[in-house]
Amino acid sequence: MKYRRVLTAFFAVYIIGLSFIPFIHNSLLARERWIGYGMGAYQFQSQRYFVVFNDPYDGSSKPHILVNPSFAPAARISLLEFSDWTSWVDEYNLFGEYNVTMRVSEQVLNVTYTRPDFIIQKLVQVLPDSVSVTLKSDRVFKAHIELWKWVMTEVNGISIRDTPKPRPIPTTKLIEFTFEEDRPQSLGHGSIALSAITGEIKIWPHEKGFNKISIDIVNTNMTLTVSGSIEAIGIPSVPWSYSGLPYVLPIVAISLVLGYVLVEKYGRTLKSRLSGRSS
Secondary structure: OHHHHHHHHHHHHHHHHHHOHHHHHHHHHOOOOOEEEEOOEEEEEOOOEEEEEOOOOOOOOOOEEEEOOOOOOOOOEEEEEEEEEEEEEOOEEOOOOOEEEEEEEOOEEEEEEEEOOEEEEEEEEEOOOOEEEEEEEEEEEEEEEEEEEEEEOEEOOEEOOOOOOOEEEOOOOEEEEEEEEOOOOEEEEEEEEEOOOOOOEEEEEEOOEEEEEEEEEEEEEEEEEEEEEEEEOOOOOOOOOHHHHHHHHHHHHHHHHHHHHHHHHHHHHHHHHHHHHHO
């Protein structure tokens, strides 16, 4: 009986201890900051967004922005991906023809692209309600930036029915798009705000929607501010946020452990009474 009590106490402490891991992670390790998780790879978790910037050997996810839906905070639905594979600055491919270095400073991921006669920086900052990606240099640059999403059902009110082939859209400082998700079934909204009027903006159709937006830039500084939201289809809105998860888990674990202890104690008491009556 003594060993059983010790074993029960061990598992109770173990379960409660595990439930505090998300709280410790949020408090000590991931207080909304960039965290390196591989060679030159970083990630940032906030209440609303999860942002990944991949290693130097992968030209995609530079960065990849995902949304944490309020009704399913662990779902991480893809919002928009910046691709270095298919982006150029001054006619040179960002992935294959620039040397890249990265550093983190004051919540900003600073990515520096270098050629013998030219340097351009990409600054990625996760804000409470958006993610900003800034390209800047000490001289005017000509850039072709491609943003990927599988797939957008509409871009600035234009649907795939209206656009069977790639087409430019009217000059604007705000690009808005919608998309649908199957798991979980939901409707997404996204926007890209540009800090200045730019060159040609083109949308590219793919099967049931658009999978790419290309933006041509001629400037010394351009910021693309990306934001998005996810709305559940057929599910009532629940007042829940990712930030509450680390606090709920310990309460649930402690309640379960206390419930188990009480049930076990009641079972022992009942067994003793029945044994006493039978004797």
